[in-house]
Amino acid sequence: MLTDKYSFTRLTVNNSFFKNTGLCFWDTPGPDDEVFDHDQIRSVCYQQADVILACFSSDYYTSFENVVKKWIPEARKKCGKIPIVLCCTKCDFNSQVNITEVIATAKKVGAIAYAEVSAMSGAGVEKCIETIMAAIHVTKKAKSV
Numbered sequence: 335m336l337t338d339k340y341s342f343t344r345l346t347v348n349n350s351f352f353k354n355t356g357l358c359f360w361d362t363p364g365p366d367d368e369v370f371d372h373d374q375i376r377s378v379c380y381q382q383a384d385v386i387l388a389c390f391s392s393d394y395y396t397s398f399e400n401v402v403k404k405w406i407p408e409a410r411k412k413c414g415k416i417p418i419v420l421c422c423t424k425c426d427f428n429s430q431v432n433i434t435e436v437i438a439t440a441k442k443v444g445a446i447a448y449a450e451v452s453a454m455s456g457a458g459v460e461k462c463i464e465t466i467m468a469a470i471h472v473t474k475k476a477k478s479v
Contacts, residue, residue, distance in 0.1 A: 359387065380412040385469045387462075388445070389421045392429040398436070406443045417469040418445045421462060425450035 386409045390397040406418060420440045422431065440448045447465045451458040 376408070377412065380409065383413060383416060385466050386413065386416055386418045387421055387466060388418055389423050390431070391427075392422050392424045392431055392450075393427040395430040398431045398439075402439055402443065406445075417472070418443065419447045419449055419462070419465055419469065420445040422448075422450045424452065424454075425458060426452040426455055 386406075388401045388405050388409065390401045401420070406420075409416065409418060420436070420443070422429075422436065437448060446469055449458060449462040449465055451462050453459075
């Protein structure tokens with residue numbers, strides 16, 4: 335499992351100011367192997383999640399199918415109505431995924447947003463983080479009411 339942590343001393347999203355905010359991204363593994371029970375590892379991640387960032391690769395259609403058929407249903411089962419952001423990675427590659435299908439699927443699975451990012455150029459990353467932070471803000475606000 336890969337974990338990346340990001341900290342912000344100041345962040346403004348949709349006119350809301352976040353001070354000393356941190357994000358932790360957990361890249362959870364897929365199918366079980368001989369060494370690890372990955373379902374157990376993912377269960378721990380789900381317990382601490384405020385938002386699910388369900389990513390697929392634009393140059394690998396099977397990854398999109400897996401997000402739709404396995405990962406989002408699993409997240410819904412474990413986390414209920416948790417906000418989900420559907421995210422296309424490698425947006426600067428030749429896409430095997432039809433954008434119209436992706437947007438329709440995002441609506442169908444109840445994703446709160448769709449984002450496209452590129453690790454190579456950094457395109458879309460800031461907007462994706464802003465989307466995640468806005469979802470966390472709305473979720474936390476709803477829980478406190």
